Amino acid sequence: MDKNRKKQYLLxxxxxILLTAAAVIFILRDYMSRVDNRIYLTSTTNLREVYSQxxxxxxxxxNEQWDLLAMSEDYIDSNADAPETIVSFVDDWKLSWxxxxxxxxxxxxxxCTPDGAAGTMSFGSAWGKLISKQEKVIVDADTQNQESFMLFAIPVDTGTYNGFSYDALAVSYSSDALNAALGVSAFRGQATCYITDLSGNIIFSDSPTKPIGKNLLNYLADAEFSHATYQxxxxxxxxNTFGQCSYLLNGEKYYLVYQPTDFSDWLLVSxxxxxIIDSDMLIVQKTTTLMVGFTCVVILALAVIFMFMSYQQTISQKNQELFWRDIMSDIMLQNLDNVYIMIEVNQKQTVYVSPNVERVFGISHTSAHPLFAIQELELSPETLDFPIEDLMQMPNGGSRVMECQIRTPxxxxxxxxxxxxxxxxxxxxxxLIFEFSNRTHEQEIRADIEAALQAANTANQIKSAFLSNMSHDIRTPMNAIMGISSLLLHAAHNPAKTEEYARKIQSSSQYMLGIINDILDMSKIESGxxxxxxxxxxxxxxxxxxEMLIRPQAVQKKQTFSIYKDEILHESIEGDPTKLRQILVNILGNAVKYTPEGGSIDFHIRELPRTLHSYARYQFTIKDNGIGIEADFLEHIYEPFVRAEDSVTNKVSGTGLGMxxxxxxxxxxxGAIQIDSTPGKGTCFDVFLEFRINEETMAGSKPDAPDSADASARLAGMKLLCAEDNALNAEILKSILELWHVSCDIYPNGKELCDAFASxxxxxxxxxxxxxxMPVMNGYEATRTIRNSSNPLGQTIPIIAMTANAFAxxxxxxxxxxxxxxxxxxxxIDKLYQTLQTMFG
Known part of the structure; x- marks a missing residue:
């Protein structure tokens, strides 16, 4: 080859190479820009979610402080003549909250304070709301003797304390105390949270020592903003609206998210x-950039290979064939499952076929027309294939790519x-060089990744919703229990108040126990x-x-609850009574919850024609005229932790586990369950269950219940041996037994109880x-020890398990x-009493 032509090829x-490198740089820059934008959106979204919490x-x-202030008003009024009692009450409350x-x-x-301190206080614009409009307020107040603090205040009826006439009650929190209560620890403690007014004045900061001045907007005035402007x-x-952006200040980049608070014309700024927040994503970005760069380098290498192949066309035919084989062999070493076919169009002959064509497609690499043989295996329509005439119109170095379905032997x-x-x-x-690359595995991996991502997103949404519901539903009774317990400690002199507080604590405890039972039931079911x-x-x-469980709930809501039994031929059956009651009580309980006052609930039980001789089939129909269920929610009604969201259902507490x-x-x-529901008109549940018929005649009648007075008399004087490792539970048990004049010896573990029983x-x-x-020896081991002991009483003495292990x-x-x-x-208490009656009856 002459020198001029050689120079042309090299040029x-x-x-x-330059054009390909330029394309690579352009692609990488565009990619980096897109990734930076995605990182910004992801980071600010995460930051917003954290500070929304x-x-x-x-x-x-x-709201908790306002509620507790409201609950304390009655107590303070009732003890106005006893300042030392109020001081003690406030000191106890201060330790708790x-x-x-x-x-x-x-x-x-x-x-003035309960201990006699006094002064004046500046409320600013909130003063009118508190005194004139009689509204609850929260303000950044200050006194003559203290620095700024957060004040929660409510208006009350005019009262007098120690000679001081007052019209409002309030509690204050210092910045440190409020920050500890919020307890924000996300992002390794590097995030900063502020509460400001609409002018940017800082009311609260979880990092008060940071030198930014008293106005956050003034601090940001010299910042360089992205995705927004200072204006x-x-x-x-x-x-007072939501917003997010990033800014550069003193050479460091920050993310800024702000949103209105739910209780005042203030902003929560983070x-x-x-x-800090981008560190993990930057690692992913760097890794992905390297992969993209490597791919571009491979493309650049292929371009060089193709140019080099053109340069070698003037070599002899034999050397040319060896050259192509060497090049294609190198490619095949990197792509073992890729099949390559090279055609010389002018001479209409196949000049190269990769040897793996027989392994991949079952076609001999010596076949005269291997490309046509592969096309015979394709399932894609012919209109999607590459006509040779169109391929010839491509420019030198041009390429086309398509996907096709091929059924391999x-x-x-x-x-x-x-x-x-x-x-x-x-x-x-x-x-023309044809490359066939099997992408089935990549397609499966991509589908699996997409499915996994969808499943993860769904699981995360369900988990977030569940945690949000649980946080609300558990905190509601817990708040009542804690607040009323504080009041109960100071109400011993008032029997009416004591009884009222005790009943409220008992009601809240039963509600919390129901929530815990639902969660535990679902956990047991999912674990098999x-x-x-x-x-x-x-x-x-x-x-x-x-009926005993549901009718009181219906009566409380003034609902009509009717039960109908049609054509029941077999009353005596075999089944799990606890599971049967749980199914029907769950559905009936929802019917009561979601039916307005004055509504109706019908419960039909009918026996269906038998399909097996020894089994009876039943249909349980529960129909109400309540709010109904939207069609889109019906598809998810049986999914754990899922609840319908609207202005009515949100007022009904629950775990979302019942259905x-x-x-x-x-x-x-x-069995089977069917639902028919119309929003605004009501819902109908049909449950179909089948039970074995109990062939034995259930003869006789139940014995009359023993007279409670006689039973109580029989309990009097009894002495029990008890094992209980919790001191408070032991004290409660002893107090309950003393009500029935029953004495007991209580030991903290099974070993000590067995030692006492031995003699x-x-x-x-x-x-x-x-x-x-229990520690040392649990109840099962202790029971076996007693039953196998040398003391003959171990074979006959009744033993009753009393434990938090409550499953079947x-x-x-x-x-x-x-x-x-x-x-x-x-x-x-009633069940304990009935069990002891049975044992001593």
Missing amino acids: LLFTA VNNKLSHIV KFTDFYFINTAGEW KVQADWAA MIPAD GASAPSLFQKSVFHILDGQNNL QTHLHPEPLNLSEQIEQI AITKSLVDMMG ARPGDYDLILMDIQ DDVQQSLDAGMNAHLSKPID
Whole structure:
């Protein structure tokens, strides 16, 4: 080859390299820009979610303080003549809730504390709301003697304390105390949270030592903003609206998110250095950039290869064939499953076929027309293929890519292949290179990743919703229990108030226990630990028990609750009574919850024609005229933790587990459940269950219940041996037994109880109450030890399990260990009384 032509080739090769490098740089810059924007959106969204939770928590603290102030008003009024009692009450309350001080405030802005301190206080614009409009307020107040603090205040009827006339009650929190209550620890503690007014004045900071001045907008005035402007931030704050952006200040990049608070014309502002929140994503960005760069380098290398191939066209035919084989062999070493076919268009002949064509497609590499043979295996329509005439019109170095389905020999299903065609012109040589690359595995991986991502997103949404519901539903009764307990400590002199507070605590405790039971039931079902325990049962008796649970709820809401039994031929059946009641009570309970006052609920029980001789089929229909269920929610009604969201259902507390548990139990019993609902008109549930008929005649009648007075007299004087490792529970148990004139000896673990029983003589103890989970020796081990002991009383003395292990398999374990009965905690006093009556009856 002459020197001029050689120079032309080298110049062309150099030009191609430069163009490809320029394209790579352009692609990488565009990619980096897109990734930076995505990182910004992701980071600010995460920051917003975290501080939305802070906002919710702050709102909860505000409402909690107002509620507690309102509850304390009655107590202060009733003890106005006893200042030392109020001082003690406030000191106890201060230890529980960590506030700074308690204030009595009059209309002149004068204040005094329970311990006698006094002064004046500046409320600013909130004064009119508190005194004139009689509204609850939260302000950044200050006194003559203190620095700025957060004040929660409510208006009250005019009262007098220690000679001071007051019109409002308030508690204050210092910045440190409020910051500790919020407890924000996200982003490794590097995020900073502020509360400002609409002008940017800082009211609260979780990092008060940071030198930014008293106005946050003034601090940001010299910042360099992205995704917003300083003027836009000012306007958003003045309008009290949400916004987010990033800014550069003193050489460091920060993210800024601001949102209105739920309780005042204030803003919650959060800032965090970008390198803290972006650190993980920057690693991903760097790794992805390297991968993209490597791919571009590979493309550049291929371009160089193609140019080099053109340069070698003037070599002899034999050397040329060896050259192509060497190049294609190198490519095949990197792509072992890729098949390559090279065609010389002018001479209409195949000049190269990669040897793996026989392994991949079952076609001999010596075939005269391997490309046509592969096309015969393709399932894609011919209109999607590459006509040779069109390929010839491609410029030198041009390429086309398409996907096609090819059924390879012996495969049960077609595989996805990517077919690429490259056009190369070199003097008189006119070449088309076909590449077939199997992408089935990549497609499966991509589908799996997409499915996993969708599942993860769905699970995360469900988890977030569940945690939000649980946080609200558990905190609601817990707040009542804690607040009323504080008041109960100071109400011993007032029996009416004591009884009222005790009933409220009992009601809240029962509600919290229901939530915990739902969660535990769902956990047992999902882990496969729930089993059916069939036993003889009477259907009418089960319906009566269900009615006893539901009718009081319906009466409280002034609802009509009707029960109809149609054509019941078999009352005596075999099944799990607990699971049956749980299914029907869950559905009936929802009917009561979601039916307005004055509505109606109908409960139909009918026996259906039998399909098997020994089994009876039943249809349980529960119909109400309540709010109904939207069609889109019906598709998700059996999913755990999912609840309908609207202005009506949001007022009804619950875990979102009831229907998931119900469906799981119906499936476990081999039944079916159907729903028909119209929004605004009502809902109808049909449950279909099948039970074995109890062939034995249930003769006789139940014995009359023993007279409670006689039973109580029989309990008097009894002595029990008890195991309980919790001191408070032991004290409660002892107090309950003393109500019935029953004495007891209580030991903190099974080992000490067994040691005490070893020397027991006839008449020392009448019965044993046994806790299960205890140190040293648990209840099961202790029971087996007693039953196998040398003391003959161990074979006859009744032993009752009294434990927080409340599932059916826990009951069975107690019985297997040798116990006579099982009581679950929290202890139901009536059930304990009835069980002792039975044992001593």
